[in-house]
Amino acid sequence: MSNSDLHAFTPLLLLAGASVLVMLLIVARLSHRVIQSVSLVLFLVSFASLAYIRNVLPYHIDPLFVIDSFGVFMMGLIIFSGLVVNVLSYIYFEEKEEGPREYYVLLFLCTLGACVLAVSEHFISLFLGLEILTVGLYALIAYLRKRNHSIEAGIKYLILAAFSSAFLLFGMALIYLQTGTMAFADMAKAITSGNVPPLFLTGLGMMLVGVGFKLAVVPFHMWTADVYQGAPVPVTAFIATASKGGVVAVLLRFFIMIDGFRMEGLELMLICIAIASMVTGNLLALRQNNIKRLLAYSSIAHLGYLLVAFIAGSAMVPHAVSFYLMAYFITTLAAFGVIVVLSHREADAEDLSVYKALFWKHPVLACILSAALLSLAGIPLTAGFTGKFYILATGIQGGFWLLAFVLVGSSVVGLYYYLRVITMMFSGAHDHLPEPKEKHPVFLAISMVVLSMLTLMVIWLGVYPEGMLSIVNQFHLK
Structure with missing residues (x-):
């Protein structure tokens, strides 16, 4: 990876490094107040770094990522949401029986996953970002394990995410079978002539089912209210904003690049x-x-x-x-x-x-x-x-x-x-x-x-x- 790639990747690298730093602070047995304050500063630094990379836009890191104005805007919204959730988390978790320090590691990782989705232009980076986001949310939703509905909400989200990943992966496989590529731009070239192949359309339909579970649209909305109710309130806020924002961003980029609207x-x-x-x-x-x-x-x-x-x-x-x-x-x-x-x-x-x-x-x-x-x-x-x-x-x-x-x-x-x-x-x-x-x-x-x-x-x-x-x-x- 070149210096220019590292420059364009600065916000994502800061989020990944922040999760590691918070883990080290936990090992040092620092208090919740210190860890939350450090996490707040790290979120602010990550958000400010978006201005640092604006002079290189648009920047392609082939074949997985494209850092453009839309991607930076969406990363800004996602990091801002993580920042607000971080601020609200202290007064929410300070009185709780569970130790809240590991919570901030998961919050950084989920924010990182959503940001990866916002700049993805390839199936591999899409699935990587989605899994980083989803696996962290499993733990965040069930974090207050002694609460009523908390474990239930975590298990229900796990089941929904498993269905989502299964449909998404099978749809990706069908599209790859038809086009021979996993890059969004190359797919557009593979289907430019004539009608859209049925296999490609079937793969897109299955991908929509997988994304539908992530976005909780009808008829894939079962247990959405149960997850919202059982999760800690700051986590619910994160699910409703940053989590869905990352998925919408990559879906919009995908549809525009393959001209799916036709x-x-x-x-x-x-x-x-x-x-x-x-x-x-x-x-x-x-x-x-x-x-x-x-x-x-x-x-x-x-x-x-x-x-x-x-x-x-x-x-x-x-x-x-x-x-x-x-x-x-x-x-x-x-x-x-x-x-x-x-x-x-x-x-x-x-x-x-x-x-x-x-x-x-x-x-x-x-x-x-x-x-x-x-x-x-x-x-x-x-x-x-x-x-x-x-x-x-x-x-x-x-x-x-x-x-x-x-x-x-x-x-x-x-x-x-x-x-x-x-x-x-x-x-x-x-x-x-x-x-x-x-x-x-x-x-x-x-x-x-x-x-x-x-x-x-x-x-x-x-x-x-x-x-x-x-x-x-x-x-x-x-």
Whole structure:
């Protein structure tokens, strides 16, 4: 590997080195506070290194990786998500019975796996990144092994991941059999003439099934809510953001490089998945009394919204997907951050009754959660509205009016359960609220500052999205 390759690989090398360094700190028997603080600095350094490599873009590390503006943007979102999860993890794990120090090693490895996915252009690097991400998540989901549902959630995710890997690998094998290559660009050359071979289309279909399990879209969403409920809250936030973001990034790059949008059979399959995800996700969320399960079904619906832009296949697709992912990431992190702050040693703050009259006891937390839920609902002047409008415009430009109507209709249904939580926080008497458990004041203050910044970003992207749109509009995947 040349010096230029190492330069382009700096963020990934820093994440890998950070996991090793944290292991050494654990061997030295340092405290949780020291390890968390060092991990926070390492995440900041990894995030800052993205600016260091911008002068070499785009950079190909043949045949596995391409470091381009889209890949760097997605790595930035993923590392930023890991950074926020790291900040929230201290106050969540400090009171827990399990030693939380090894948790940070797994967090770095999962972030590394998601970043590898974001810059992959080859089946080998795709599968490598996916397994690094997935194997770490097995342990993170079941980390609080003495909790109810924790081991159950870990086993269920293990089964889903096994199904996903099996379908994904078999689909890759069929595509390799047909094309004789595992590089995305070479596949495009192998199928340029005439119709798409049935074997290739079958392989793509099986790969979509595998990716469907990873993204938890309908009909591959079984046990998604159970995993969200059983995992520690910071881990759930990571699954909902960075984990899915890496998979969406590599899937988008793959489809653009092989021109998969022109394959009619595949397009019909994606349309059915998108409609089913939008409708089913919102309907299942209506009667949930557990906020983690509610956000799980909400994430299914949001992946359906994202597929509306994905299916359009126009030049706007990378731009719309990138902006929507950013809006969704910061909104979801803010929502789960409030749950982290309200959770205590014995149980997570997941029952909706915990949020009754929250405004009268914790007005700042109630406002942060309200802004996040309004953004998820797509209310104007929030990032969610701008992202959803961009998705809708992309779908309409591609002529997919049915998807556009389903998106609007299902979003109206989704308003009910978001507003249900918001009205609950602003109603009732304040004397019904239990006293919160004591948390470390410094780290609690840091967490509140981070959540406030996320809320400001949600509002800024809704009121003034031009700056971010000018950045994402420069992305070109080929």
